[in-house]
Amino acid sequence: MIVEQCLFGYEDGHRLLASSLPLGDEASLLVELSDLAPGSMFGRSEGYWTGIPAPMLGRYVLMRTWPAPEMSRPGCVWTHGLLLDPISLGELPDLSALAAYMRRPTTPNDRSTYREALFVEAREGVSVGGVDDSQLRALLISLYGVPGPADMLSEPGEADGAVFAVWSQQWPRLRRNFRFQTAVTRGKRTSFITRFDISFHLRGGDEVNSNALGESAWLSLAISDAKHGPEGALRTFLHRYGVDVRRQRGSFRPLAEIKLLDVVxxxxxxxxxxxxxxxxxxxxxxxxxxxxxxxxxxxxxxxxxxxxxxxxxxxxxxxxxxxxxxxxxxxxxxxxxxxxxxxxxxxxxxxxxxxxxxxxxxxxxxxIPPDEFWALTTKFPSIRLRMVTGQPELLLLDGMRVVDNATVASMLKLVPTDAAICNELITRLLDRDNEALARAALDHFPRSVAAQVIAALDEGALPIGSAWVRVLAGQPEVLLDPTAMSRVSKTSLFYELAETLGWLTPEVIRAGILPWMAAISDIANDLNEDRSAVLQSFLVALALMSGSDSGRRVLEEFFHEVHERIMGSSLPLRARDMLLPMLPDAGWYKNWDLGARLRLAIATAYVEYNYPPKSYAMLGRTRKSRLLLADAAGSVRGGEALEAAARRG
Structure with missing residues (x-):
């Protein structure tokens, strides 16, 4: 890269002697800064460094000042300045590389080479002095640990290496705003030509740089990074994230601490x-x-x-x-x-x-692993709510068995009533003997609950809590759904359901015969004779009130068995009690004949519901019973066709 340069020295006073670039309005400031710093000493050092931004030039000026004892006037100095553009300054990995291009004039008239720009290579740095840990620590604390400019203790030249190491560590914008001078004065400076971020005064015999006593993790990281040079881990981080911070020096320590958090x-x-x-x-x-x-x-x-x-x-x-x-x-x-x-x-x-x-x-x-969903989300109801809403199949996972009944009940309303999982979900819940859960399920999935409870009762293979039966019985309009009742395959379950419902209650009568007929054609009779008679009498009584085609089919199916038990005086009392409210009053002298009263009720129903005479004739499966049915029809107004059909039998 091309770098402009300039030279300052004594010639009838300290002045600018040569420059490859006009300095304009910055000349006076640079002349002052290039002169011997008030109270400064060289000691064993060859000189000191000054770094300062020159905004009117659009450059950063790095100056090296040497004593000039060969001049006639005491206190004269030579100062060589490099006028660095900000981009080039930011790209150099190690700013100590610039020291290789600093040249003290060999004679008072050695000026011509300073009037031409230099070609500077971004090569490895050169030594500008040892990099001492205590100096690094003190310098870093002074710059980033306390607000405002800092005045450090040092011997002449002792801190030069630390200053360049810290300066090289900075990100580009912080570099080009860094104001420093390594001249060491006898005492603290009370006035400045310009405001430096860091300056130095001579250490006394008993003085200790108090800043050097400080220590922290961020500081240790910054020291280690500064010593490692361009390979330091921190500076890559700083150069990446310092690019858009508003405060410059004030951002260094927080950035270093964030880097530490990233590492550890x-x-x-x-x-x-x-x-x-x-x-x-x-x-x-x-x-x-x-x-x-x-x-x-x-x-x-x-x-x-x-x-x-x-x-x-x-x-x-x-x-x-x-x-x-x-x-x-x-x-x-x-x-x-x-x-x-x-x-x-x-x-x-x-x-x-x-x-x-x-x-x-x-x-x-x-x-979230599906098999751990319920266990992991115990303390997170909103997650459960939202996930089950989107994935109701989560309710089918085995892990849900650990979820309490109240929570499960609240989750059921999240499942669409037409979801494919409804039946399987109800089946998985039947072993929970909890009335609140059963009621919540029945309210949301009435048909599914009725069907699955009946199926479970019918098959007997799954455990089912009694709460489900109680709750379902409490809503007979749901239990008596034809689709649900079609799941019944055994008369014993029909008997149990009728028992649970209370037999001929208003709700059962209102539902009619159709639910019971849903499975009647394929049902297996596993009841004993007496219970069979009770169930058949119940169905006949219900059919007499039904008036539907299903009622006619029930009468065709069960009248003969019930009538034969009556005629043989073997009808159980409970069955008799179910039939009696449906039978007409035949007078005190005939009311004892339950068979006759049943035939009259049947004939009346056939006339009232306009059932076909052929069906009436089919009720009697023997010649005797058909004649008895014909007599009953003959005594009923409008029963002539029924009577004729029965007699033709």
Missing amino acids: SDQRSGRRLLELITATFPDPEDAASLKQDIVDGVLVPVAQIEVLSFVLSQGQNPILPLPTIAGLSRLEALWPIRSDDMLDLAERAVGFGSALGSAIFTIVSGI
Whole structure:
């Protein structure tokens, strides 16, 4: 790169002697700074360094000052200055490389070479003095640990190496604003030609640089990095994230501390990271690239959960930006190490109802292993609610067995009533003998509950809590659904259901005969004779009140058996009691004949419901019973056709 230069020295006073670039309005300041610093001493050193921005030139000026004892006037000095453009200054990996281009004039008339620009290579640095740990520590604390300019203790030339090491560590903008002078004065400077960030005075016999006593993790990291030169881990970080910080020196220590959190993290890192960000970079645009990488989990990834939680709750005046899609995906790397914290974040995200909240929920919910869903989400009801809403099949997982009945009951309403899982879900819940759960299920899935309870009772292969039967019986309009009743395959279950319902109650009568007929044609009779008679009498009584075609079919199916038991005086009392309310009053002298009264009731029903005469004739399966039915029809007004059909039999 091409670097302009200039030379200052004595010629009827200290002045600019040569320059490859006109210095314009900056000339007077640079002349003053290039002269011997008031009270400074050289001791064993060959000279001292001065670095200062020259904004009117658009350059940074690095000057090397040497004593000039060969001049006639005492106190004369030579000062060679390099006029560096800011871009070149920022690109040099080690600024001590510039020392190789500093040249003291060999004679008072050696000026011509200073009138031409130099070609400077970005090569390895050269030694400008030893880099002492104590000097580095003191310098770093003075620059970044305390506010304002600092005056350090030193011997002449002792701190030069540390100054260049610290300067090289800085990011470009901080470099080009660094104001320093390594001249050592006898006492603290009370006035300045310009305001330096760092200056030095001579150490007394008993004086100790108090700054050197300080120590902290960020300081140790900065010292190690400064000693390693361009290979230091910290400076790459600083050069990347110092590019858009607003405060320059004030940002160094927080950036170093954030780098430490990135290298050595634990679960407390998130809190400390947010403290640093909010205190140091409160403006949304300040340290924008750093903030984006923190939110995206590129930096301090273990803290991304706390950071995203902060982002969710920022409100109208955000400090941190929203994460990118790629950034959000990095959350997955924290599972399962911080699974509880991730679930807590997702739980909060659901509550915010924002696009970011939805995105966080989607990421976290997609990570949860299905077989661990119920166990992991015990403390996170909002996650459960939202996930089950979107994936009702989660209710079928074995892990749900550990979930309490009240929670399961609340989840049922999230399942669409036409969902494919309804029947299987009810089946999995039947062994829970809990009335509140059974009622919640019945309210939401009435048909599925009725069908699955009946099927379970019929098959007898699954355990079923009695609460389900009680609750279902409490809603006979649901239990007596034809689809549900069609699941019955045994008369014993018909008997049990009728018993549970209370037999001929108003609700049963209102439902009619159709539910019982849903499976009557294929049903297997596993009842003893007496119970069979009770069930058949119940169905006949219900059919007499039905008036439907199903009622006619029931009479065709069961009249003969009931009538034969009556005629043989073997009808159980309970069956008799069911029939009696349906039978006409035949007078005190004939009411004893239950068979005759039943035939009259049948004939009356056939006339009233306009059932076909052929069906009436089929009721009698023997010649005798058909004649008895013919007699009954003959005594009923309008029963002539029935009588004729029965007699033709």
